[in-house]
Amino acid sequence: MQTEKKLAARLSLTVALCLGLLFIASCGSDSKPATPPPAQAEVTLMPPSAEIRAGDTVQFSATVKGISNQAVSWSVNGTAGGSTTVGTIDANGLYHAPATAPNPNSLQIQAMSTAQKSASASAAVTVDNPVPIVLSVLPTSVPIGNFTLSVTGKNFVNGAVIVFGSQFLTTTFVSSTQLTATGTASTAGQAQVTVLNPDPGSTSSSAFLIEIGQPLGQVTADAAARFLEQSTWGPTPALIAQVQQVGFQNFLGEQFAATASTYPAPGPNDDMSVVQKEFFLNGLNGQDQLRQRVAMALSEIMVVSAAKVGNPNAFVLWNNMMQNDAFGNFATLLNDVTLSPVMGNYLDMVNNDRPDPNSGLKPNENYARESLQLFTIGLSQLNPDGTPQLDGSGNPIPTYTQDTIDGFAKVFTGWTYPTMPGSTGQFWNPEFYGGPMIAFDQHHDTTQKLLLNGATLPAGGTAQGDLTAALQNIFTHPNVGPFISQQLIQHLVTSNPSPAYVERVAAVFNDNGSGVRGDLKAVVTAILTDGEARHGDDPTQALANDGHLKEPLLFMMNLLREMNTTTDAGALANYASNMKQTPFFSPSVFNFFPPNFVIQGSTLLGPEFAILNTSTTIARINFVNDLVYGGIGNTTTDISSFVGLAGAPDQLVDTIASVMVHGNMSSDMRNTLISTITPLTDSTRRTQTALYLIGSSSQFQVEH
Numbered sequence: 001m002q003t004e005k006k007l008a009a010r011l012s013l014t015v016a017l018c019l020g021l022l023f024i025a026s027c028g029s030d031s032k033p034a035t036p037p038p039a040q041a042e043v044t045l046m047p048p049s050a051e052i053r054a055g056d057t058v059q060f061s062a063t064v065k066g067i068s069n070q071a072v073s074w075s076v077n078g079t080a081g082g083s084t085t086v087g088t089i090d091a092n093g094l095y096h097a098p099a100t101a102p103n104p105n106s107l108q109i110q111a112m113s114t115a116q117k118s119a120s121a122s123a124a125v126t127v128d129n130p131v132p133i134v135l136s137v138l139p140t141s142v143p144i145g146n147f148t149l150s151v152t153g154k155n156f157v158n159g160a161v162i163v164f165g166s167q168f169l170t171t172t173f174v175s176s177t178q179l180t181a182t183g184t185a186s187t188a189g190q191a192q193v194t195v196l197n198p199d200p201g202s203t204s205s206s207a208f209l210i211e212i213g214q215p216l217g218q219v220t221a222d223a224a225a226r227f228l229e230q231s232t233w234g235p236t237p238a239l240i241a242q243v244q245q246v247g248f249q250n251f252l253g254e255q256f257a258a259t260a261s262t263y264p265a266p267g268p269n270d271d272m273s274v275v276q277k278e279f280f281l282n283g284l285n286g287q288d289q290l291r292q293r294v295a296m297a298l299s300e301i302m303v304v305s306a307a308k309v310g311n312p313n314a315f316v317l318w319n320n321m322m323q324n325d326a327f328g329n330f331a332t333l334l335n336d337v338t339l340s341p342v343m344g345n346y347l348d349m350v351n352n353d354r355p356d357p358n359s360g361l362k363p364n365e366n367y368a369r370e371s372l373q374l375f376t377i378g379l380s381q382l383n384p385d386g387t388p389q390l391d392g393s394g395n396p397i398p399t400y401t402q403d404t405i406d407g408f409a410k411v412f413t414g415w416t417y418p419t420m421p422g423s424t425g426q427f428w429n430p431e432f433y434g435g436p437m438i439a440f441d442q443h444h445d446t447t448q449k450l451l452l453n454g455a456t457l458p459a460g461g462t463a464q465g466d467l468t469a470a471l472q473n474i475f476t477h478p479n480v481g482p483f484i485s486q487q488l489i490q491h492l493v494t495s496n497p498s499p500a501y502v503e504r505v506a507a508v509f510n511d512n513g514s515g516v517r518g519d520l521k522a523v524v525t526a527i528l529t530d531g532e533a534r535h536g537d538d539p540t541q542a543l544a545n546d547g548h549l550k551e552p553l554l555f556m557m558n559l560l561r562e563m564n565t566t567t568d569a570g571a572l573a574n575y576a577s578n579m580k581q582t583p584f585f586s587p588s589v590f591n592f593f594p595p596n597f598v599i600q601g602s603t604l605l606g607p608e609f610a611i612l613n614t615s616t617t618i619a620r621i622n623f624v625n626d627l628v629y630g631g632i633g634n635t636t637t638d639i640s641s642f643v644g645l646a647g648a649p650d651q652l653v654d655t656i657a658s659v660m661v662h663g664n665m666s667s668d669m670r671n672t673l674i675s676t677i678t679p680l681t682d683s684t685r686r687t688q689t690a691l692y693l694i695g696s697s698s699q700f701q702v703e704h
Helices: 002-027 221-231 237-257 272-285 289-299 312-325 330-339 341-346 366-373 402-411 463-475 480-492 499-510 520-529 531-537 552-562 572-578 607-611 614-628 649-660 667-677 683-695
Strands: 042-046 049-053 057-059 061-065 072-076 087-089 094-096 106-113 120-128 133-138 145-154 161-164 170-175 178-185 189-197 208-212 565-567 635-637
Touching: 042 106, 049 057, 072 087, 133 189, 133 208, 133 237, 145 161, 145 189, 145 649, 161 178, 208 237, 221 237, 221 289, 221 520, 221 531, 221 649, 237 289, 237 520, 237 649, 272 289, 272 312, 272 552, 272 565, 272 572, 289 312, 289 480, 289 520, 312 330, 312 341, 330 341, 330 463, 366 402, 402 463, 480 499, 480 520, 499 520, 499 531, 520 531, 552 565, 552 572, 552 614, 552 649, 572 614, 614 635, 614 683, 649 667, 649 683, 667 683
Parallel strands: 042 120, 049 120
Antiparallel strands: 042 061, 057 094, 072 106, 087 094, 106 120, 133 145, 145 178, 161 189, 170 178, 189 208, 565 635
């Protein structure tokens, strides 16, 4: 009994001690509540998988649930940020696939919580080979029998195959931009050339059309190249194939619809060099090739010059206007040229005041005289075929007299520069080019005025009313059609068009078939599709007096385009200047060369020969040399497509000739070229030599 009491007492004491300890633990001054277990993060990744091409990108996004910190780190196949082999991923989850598909091509993209590294998510990515892009195929025509092709483009991978129709050619991978192949053609016609990249993700390029053997009624490669010489700044393999595929008319339609190249506004410290650079860059890269050629031709008929008007902003606006009007109506062009403050400054119509008998002031005659003599009708009455009308003594009949000039000089009074923003308009506005000239009737001559063909404007007219009536009087004169048509033919096709050719085009100027006069789009179409323009497409039908000497700017642009040139254009104006055609710096209103210049010792017209002499001939050859061998500032050529054919000197020469002289090379020249380049063992040097010799030849410089 005594023992039981002792045990009970001990138990009570133990319980009391435990309770006390618990009290102390829970109520003591140093006590803390129990810490709850940490929250667990969960990462989700979108999209959970992706299949893309080499070089492409895909955007991933990671969401972290369970914690407030949303930061994640990214890796590819366990490598933070990835690598050039498996692709890279940035801090925002943008994955950029490598340039070539990795092996294996299945990858893991991982996003890991930066707060809890145990929390992550992965996405599977499959990287396939890229889609190949074919930019050009040379030659554009292959013979029946054995041939070699050189294909230039982008995204080619090792193992890519050139497909010729349905034939897989034996292909050599040169680089990601260059392939060569050999094959055999057995049937004349056309074939589609594509490039097939291998697996993973085997895919084919778009097709490139080339000609095989003798044509079957379609546009030949040589005819396409010749057409492009007349309608663009120079043929390229891609454009040759395009014309072959769509034909002349459809190509013209595409060009009429192409967005016009423009000249951006110059900066406050810029000079005319920025406008000159843009001229070359537009010609080299612009898609509106025909518009640019026509605008250039019109600007060499209706001339302004930075030799007097040196403001680059003026020429930006002038060039944009000429581009815009090139395919419009000649009446609109004439109106816009007349009211351009650039022309107003150049030929003194701006601030041309009414007569003042007290001071002896008379209206300035410059624009009146040149707009008739050079821009619209010429000095002599013309037949519809452009030949001069003669009087009974066999002398040309003048189109106007001094009294007519006086009448038009009075018409062109009362106009001044447009008003600068924020200023008040007044006669004698300061020099400004941001719009057409504006009229002040109090400075306009209101007397009666004699116009063409005996027409008169009554006294009392306004500046705008008289100008509108006078320009309509010029526009309807029968000389305008043949006068303008012949000069456009000279610029685009041939220096010596037959009278019948001129008459056919002038008839279209007079009526486009829908009763519209002055439709320049119809006129250009008539010029380029006329039988006389096209008969040289068949070399057996070409005539000795066909074609024209390429003016320096056309000569230069042809070479730049045909050699696939990249340039900042900084040095090009100097070369043009050495050839006596500095862009926008015509020495006079008569252009760099007159349309009626006769070649010495000949009866043939050759306008461009007016600036061809020993010095400019050497300047032309120097340009070819420097371009081919890499001596023009920040200008580089890409002749790799030609180099790919250098193993066969005869094929190399023929291919270069097909692009540069539309295959129109004499047998003597061809044989000399082949024998000259064959001893050269280096492919690049062999190609450069061929390009130099063809580019500096008369057969290239004279467009036939």
